[in-house]
Amino acid sequence: MKLPIACEQIAIDLQRILQVLLNYLANAIKFTPEGGTITLNTRLASCLDEAQTLPLGDADQSFPTDPTSQFIVLSVRDTGIGIPLNQQHLLFQMFQQIDGGFYRSQEGTGLGLVLSKRLVGLHKGRVSFSSTPEIGSTFSAWLPLV
Incomplete structure (x- = not known):
């Protein structure tokens, strides 16, 4: 992974962001x-x-919104099965998993995205995602530069 040059200006807990x-x-x-x-x-x-395309977040998060605010955006994009629009609202809820045959056959606690959102929020950042069924998904962490 090649990081942009300005990354020396970011204050993060590397272990937590790697977990995300x-x-x-x-x-x-x-x-x-x-x-x-x-x-x-x-x-x-x-x-x-x-x-x-600014990410949405909880109202209580302190997220820089000044037009000149800079972020490093870390994204994972896949060409997987995508997430049905009518179930995307479940993604960041604890212990929730998407319904459907293939989704339910996959093991998991339903906590990974919830924890990721929380960890990014503790860095004063936000998460975003986009997904299209049968096309794939992109999940991103937006971390403000200091």
């Missing part, structure tokens, strides 16, 4: 069929550049 990435990667591996692709990406973003 491992949670994202574990889900991508679990839900991507053989022959699919999983990509780990890093990029710099600003509120100004990303006005249409």
Whole structure:
């Protein structure tokens, strides 16, 4: 993974952020069929550049919204089975898993994304995702630069 040059300006607990990435990667591996692709990406973003795609978060999180605020965005993208739109609201709820044959056949506690969101929030960041059934999903952690 190649990190952008400005990363020396980020204050993180590396072990916790690695746990977030491992949670994202574990889900991508679990839900991507053989022959699919999983990509780990890093990029710099600003509120100004990303006005249409800023992540949503809890109202109590202190998330920089100044147009010049800078973030490093860590993303895991897969070409897996995707998540049905009518079940995406369950993703960040404790002990919840997506219903459906293939989803239910996969083991898990339903805590990985919840813990990831919490860990990113403790870094004053937010998480985002996009998913299209039969196309794949992208999960991202937005971490503010200091």
